[in-house]
Amino acid sequence: MTTFETENISLNQIGEFMWEIPRSGDMLVPARILASKKLLDQISKDKTLEQLKNTASLPGIQKYALCMPDGHQGYGFPVGGVVATDAHSGCISPGGVGYDINCGVRMITTNLSYKDILGKEQSLSRLLFDKVPTGMGHGGILNTSSRDIEDILSNGSEWALSHGYAISKDLDHCEDGGKRTDADHTKVSHKAKQRGKNQVGSLGSGNHFLEVQRVSEIFREDVANSYGLSVDQIVILIHTGSRGLGHQTCSDYLRKIEIEHADFLTQLPDKELAAAPAGSELANDYYAAMCACINFAWNNRQIITYATRMAFEEIFQNSWENLDMNLLYDVSHNIAKKEVHIIDGHPRELFVHRKGATRAFPIGRSELPLDFINVGQPVFIPGSMGSDSYILRGGTKSLDLTFGSTAHGAGRILSRTKAKKIFNASEILKQLKEKNIHVIATSDATISEEAPGVYKDVSEVVNISDFLGIGDKVARTFPIVNIKG
Amino acid sequence: MQYHLRDHTADIAVESTALTLEEAFAGIAEGLASAHSDDPLSGGAKFNFTISSESIESLLFDFLATLIYERDIYNVLPINHTVQIEQKKANWSLSSVYHGVPIDSIISREIKAVTYSDMAIERMPSGWRIYVVFDV
Numbered sequence: 327m328t329t330f331e332t333e334n335i336s337l338n339q340i341g342e343f344m345w346e347i348p349r350s351g352d353m354l355v356p357a358r359i360l361a362s363k364k365l366l367d368q369i370s371k372d373k374t375l376e377q378l379k380n381t382a383s384l385p386g387i388q389k390y391a392l393c394m395p396d397g398h399q400g401y402g403f404p405v406g407g408v409v410a411t412d413a414h415s416g417c418i419s420p421g422g423v424g425y426d427i428n429c430g431v432r433m434i435t436t437n438l439s440y441k442d443i444l445g446k447e448q449s450l451s452r453l454l455f456d457k458v459p460t461g462m463g464h465g466g467i468l469n470t471s472s473r474d475i476e477d478i479l480s481n482g483s484e485w486a487l488s489h490g491y492a493i494s495k496d497l498d499h500c501e502d503g504g505k506r507t508d509a510d511h512t513k514v515s516h517k518a519k520q521r522g523k524n525q526v527g528s529l530g531s532g533n534h535f536l537e538v539q540r541v542s543e544i545f546r547e548d549v550a551n552s553y554g555l556s557v558d559q560i561v562i563l564i565h566t567g568s569r570g571l572g573h574q575t576c577s578d579y580l581r582k583i584e585i586e587h588a589d590f591l592t593q594l595p596d597k598e599l600a601a602a603p604a605g606s607e608l609a610n611d612y613y614a615a616m617c618a619c620i621n622f623a624w625n626n627r628q629i630i631t632y633a634t635r636m637a638f639e640e641i642f643q644n645s646w647e648n649l650d651m652n653l654l655y656d657v658s659h660n661i662a663k664k665e666v667h668i669i670d671g672h673p674r675e676l677f678v679h680r681k682g683a684t685r686a687f688p689i690g691r692s693e694l695p696l697d698f699i700n701v702g703q704p705v706f707i708p709g710s711m712g713s714d715s716y717i718l719r720g721g722t723k724s725l726d727l728t729f730g731s732t733a734h735g736a737g738r739i740l741s742r743t744k745a746k747k748i749f750n751a752s753e754i755l756k757q758l759k760e761k762n763i764h765v766i767a768t769s770d771a772t773i774s775e776e777a778p779g780v781y782k783d784v785s786e787v788v789n790i791s792d793f794l795g796i797g798d799k800v801a802r803t804f805p806i807v808n809i810k811g
Numbered sequence: 812m813q814y815h816l817r818d819h820t821a822d823i824a825v826e827s828t829a830l831t832l833e834e835a836f837a838g839i840a841e842g843l844a845s846a847h848s849d850d851p852l853s854g855g856a857k858f859n860f861t862i863s864s865e866s867i868e869s870l871l872f873d874f875l876a877t878l879i880y881e882r883d884i885y886n887v888l889p890i891n892h893t894v895q896i897e898q899k900k901a902n903w904s905l906s907s908v909y910h911g912v913p914i915d916s917i918i919s920r921e922i923k924a925v926t927y928s929d930m931a932i933e934r935m936p937s938g939w940r941i942y943v944v945f946d947v
Contacts, residue, residue: 531921769919
């Protein structure tokens with residue numbers, strides 16, 4: 327058997343691109359890493375494997391703890407982690423969702439082709455940067471009242487629909503129809519709501535972005551046709567989450583769990599693994615609050631979609647409807663959802679925690695919109711700034727191997743502090759402009775920290791996903807315009 | 812008091828060392844401000860708050876979380892921190908005074924949240940050392 331050894335952890339190769347840390351010590355189940363040897367070399371350099379092992383000790387965990395090919399160190403859970411716990415006898419962990427609840431990605435398609443955008447890249451990037459607040463302290467596209475925030479927390483994208491910022495089809499093509507019905511805004515703190523009031527329709531910073539891309543290659547013609555994709559087509563990718571409202575909610579509940587379940591926490595190897603027992607009042611409260619934050623994030627991405635449509639109308643002097651600016655799909659990569667999966671031959675309701683991992687449901691799964699039930703769920707894997715992104719389709723093996731999940735991005739290999747020392751923002755922008763990629767950011771620090779060299783090779787992550795059958799490659803895209811905080 | 816930004820794969824870590832616990836807390840807060848912006852930071856109106864927690868680690872978490880919350884509410888970046896800490900049996904309390912630099916007067920990026928990940932509060936021969944990881 328092929329093994330991979332680190333200082334403290336030994337992994338067995340159990341299949342092509344599949345490695346396992348056998349159960350030992352406090353682990354209740356084994357831990358699995360989906361990676362090539364090269365990616366595993368990178369993954370083993372930080373605390374990812376140790377954190378993955380720790381998640382395998384969560385009460386009620388099923389089958390195995392998982393790390394996707396883009397995995398890297400997080401807090402408590404590794405980023406790229408997928409952990410499923412029994413929804414009735416297990417636990418739910420805010421750390422398994424992350425601070426940015428429902429950070430996720432959506433893609434908008436258009437009937438524009440690359441030649442339509444040539445000569446307009448600069449003006450489009452400037453207009454998008456003007457219309458969509460990025461970074462910190464620049465407010466949101468909309469000014470909202472406290473009542474609005476409560477409505478958004480309760481109704482998600484339905485709020486955008488009822489206020490003229492969405493059409494019905496936008497909700498049809500959003501995970502869960504853009505609304506978690508389990509949301510309860512009263513479980514979200516006043517502090518969180520205060521933070522959210524000024525951030526409705528905002529990108530934030532870090533690795534969040536709005537990117538105009540062109541489809542450069544199609545891998546599966548039939549699926550691409552179903553998704554409305556073709557070579558040279560212009561598409562738009564939006565990556566952001568629940569902003570300060572979600573961050574505050576995660577912090578609030580970490581502290582509540584810490585106080586209420588102090589004894590339980592002492593048994594966990596890491597405080598960020600703080601979890602509430604399934605069925606407890608606190609678990610129910612967190613789930614309801616998390617669902618409300620999920621709604622906030624969907625509405626946030628919908629409002630940004632509206633602003634993007636308005637920007638395109640202005641640049642192309644045509645209505646967004648005539649430009650066929652339609653939502654292909656919106657999917658989260660920081661979330662915990664109650665889902666039914668087969669465990670030992672029987673259906674069981676689980677909390678599936680995806681932290682930096684994307685749901686990737688295959689053909690036939692009932693949660694999918696009607697348009698995709700016979701195709702499989704779209705998945706978006708952004709690459710690093712200035713590089714390819716990918717569109718995948720939920721693979722037929724995903725339910726069996728990964729609780730219906732795949733990767734969410736390229737995964738970092740270089741710290742932000744090191745990146746700032748190595749990469750000069752002006753140089754990076756100049757190099758990107760030579761490739762006709764126009765980037766505007768609020769802060770030079772973001773440009774350096776998000777430089778192409780700081781991430782893993784996204785095509786390797788995607789090829790592994792495709793090989794394993796958890797996310798099939800459908801198309802590749804290349805950036806033209808990118809705005810970030 | 813000294814602080815440094817430290818390497819972390821995806822996020823930012825701050826380490827502070829100081830003679831007293833209060834100065835070490837203040838050092839982490841200055842490091843948090845530095846993580847937001849490379850601009851020289853000065854000026855701003857005075858702000859203050861008081862919190863209490865059940866342990867020194869949770870006090871630190873709550874202190875930094877409150878600074879991030881007030882950053883968003885008042886649209887200021889907290890700098891020039893003065894911290895007083897008091898412990899009475901199992902209860903820790905902290906009074907904070909800082910100056911808030913208006914966010915729209917600087918180029919900055921967002922730090923999302925404080926985490927417990929790898930958090931360390933250690934008494935050293937020369938004083939105190941604190942280490943905190945922030946989510947970017």
